[in-house]
Amino acid sequence: MLSNVTVFDFETTGLSPQRDQVIEMAAIRCIDGEVVSEFRTMIQFEGKLTAKITEITGITDSMLVGGMDEETAFRVLNRMIGDSLLVAHNAAFDLSFLHFALQRLAGRTFINPFIDTLTISRDRHFYPHKLENMCDRYGIELTGAHRALNDVYGxxxxxxGMHVERPVDDYLNRLGYLNKYGPPAWSPPHARLYGTENRYQN
Structure with missing residues (x-):
């Protein structure tokens, strides 16, 4: 199941994949359970970052000046992904940014299968389910959350850890969303969407 995987993460200028831009991307390609390649880059941005984005990510305007241009960055990422299984925490967010960037830059999208670790987290664990919360639960050290490469390794x-606990095969292409927010505005055509609720410990 995990023999050919790309784990990836984006930091962005906002929440809208149609209007906002990726400013940092990171990915690791994993073959037979081992990391075989790594990619991380800042991406040039012509606008000004909001104070909130800098607060969340620690990324400043000056850090983006020497970054790759957007098209080159996504070309490198696309080659790295190949035909692998895509993995992200809150994959609805990252997959939507990947889709709209590829549409804008190359006139196409991706067809790769995917797994969302947030969907698994909501099914298996009580709230909260942020990546740092889940890493704490599994004894995983996560330093510098909300920086792309740190989040990718986490x-x-x-x-x-989840796969050892109980195989994650059933979560292939499954995308859970909170009922109170409704389904994501965009999702891959091959996604199996379903509504869910956060569970709270008494």
């Missing part, structure tokens, strides 16, 4: 270790 997500990879979380996925492995």
């Amino acid at each position: 997500c990879w270790e979380l996925l492995k």
Whole structure:
């Protein structure tokens, strides 16, 4: 199940994949359970970051000046992904940014299968389900959350921990969303969507 995986993460200028832009991306390609390649880059941005984005990510305007241009960055990422299984925490967010960037830059999208570790987290555990919360539960060290490469390695270790605990095969292409928010505005055509609720410990 985890023999050919790309774990990836985006930091962005906002929440809208149609209007906002990826400013940092990171990915690791994992073959037979081992990390075989790694990619991380800042991405040039012509606008100004909001104070909130800098507060959340620690990324400043000056850090983006020497970054890759957006098209080159996504070309590198796309080659790295190949035909692998895509993995992200809150995959609805990252997959939507991947889709709209590829549509804008290359006129196409991706067809890769995916696994969302947030969907698994909501099914198996009580609230909260942020990546740092889940890493704490599985004894995974996560330093510098909300920086792309740190989150990628945290997500990879979380996925492995979950798979050892109970195989994650049934979560292939499953995307759970909170009922109070409704389904995501965009999701891959091959996604199996279903509504869910946070569970709270008494």
